[in-house]
Structures are given as structure tokens and as C-alpha cells.
Amino acid sequence: MQTWSAFLTTQQASPYYQDIQTQVAAKRLAGEVVYPPPELELNALSQCPLDTVKVVILGQDPYHGPGQAHGLSFSVPPGIAIPPSLRNIYKELDNSLPDFNIPEHGCLSGWAQQGVLLLNTVLTVTESKAHSHAKLGWQTFTHAVIAEVARTQPHVVFMLWGSHAQKFTHDILNTDCQHHLILKAPHPSPLSAHRGFLGCQHFVMANEWLAKKGLAVIDWQV
8 A cells, every 4th residue: 555654754854845834834923824724735645645546636826715725726615615717627527527517516525535636736825825835845845746646656647737737747747657648738717718628528538548447437526
């Protein structure tokens, strides 16, 4: 059984990781509201153990409104309004899967528990300030997470939506990754979804590929 334990022990002992934590703690001490709360910073890994990872959906940084961020990319806790990008994700699912019903909530924990790693490249953000923690060093950690998945897991679907996700993973997923499936499309944001995210069929293609590899498919209904 492969867990995140050894990986996290190594990363969290590294000077770069300790520096990130020092910077985030200083922001909180200075009175900044930082999302998500500390106990949910690594929620993507907590809900999706390493040896269960079959799909990776890469986001950018957490939602920066009150109550939105809970450590899973694109997801919000129950009771929080569904963000526009997630509405477009649901729209793509509704258009491509006959039995999909658009949920009235935006919580994607059900995906994580089936092996969908919902990872942002930056894991914290200051309230109302998108990309405010982009220079703290989180990318070193999340880069290592993706490399660990690509190295240790036999068959993984990487869904890369938008130029940020595609550039971020370029060096990892262009070396010896023939055993993985890499799917690229524009970001589901309302600004770009119409350029090719809607109609991309990624959720259908992911399940077809997983089935061919003898793996359980993802039930995308949440």
C-alpha cells in the first residue's frame, strides 16, 4: 500500500516547505484572513491516498471568498454557492453523460474518495486577493506531488485545463509518461470554456481509458 506518509515526511522536513509555513503563519499573525484553514491545506491528499489516484484535476489557487476553499480544486463545501467554473464543469458532464444530473451543491469530495486528486498548484490564498500566495513557493511542493503520482502510479488520467495547468506539468508529463493519459482543454472559466472546454469529452474519455486498463471507472455524479 502506498500512502502519502513518506512523501510528506520528506517534503515537510525540507527548508522550502518550512519557509512556506513560516510565511503563511506570518500573514495570519499580521491579521490577514488566509484560506483554507490550516487543517485543510492538504485536504486533496488526505481525501485521495496515493495508491488510489487514477485521475488528477489541476487547479490554480484556492477560492478566496469566505467559506469557499476546503482544499480541493474547483470544489466548495455543501451550502456554498457553486462557482462559475464548476457550473461549466457540471454543464460539460451534463452534455456528455446521459445519466448525469446537475447537482445543487459544489462539493466534489465524492470524486476524491474514488481516486480523483483535486490539486491546486498553490495551496493558500489571502481573502479577496486571487493569486496572492503565488510567490510563496507552493509550486515546488505541488510539482513534487504530481511527479510522485506520475512515478508511482501505473495508469493515471491527467486533466489539464488552461495554459497554467499545461505549462506547470510540461516537464513532468513529457518524460517517460506513455503509461498515462494526458487530456488538455481550455479552462472551464466563463472567459474560456466556450473555446473548447465545453464539448471536450474529458470525463467520457477518462472512464473509457480507465476501463481499458482494467480499473474501476469514476462515478462523476456527486
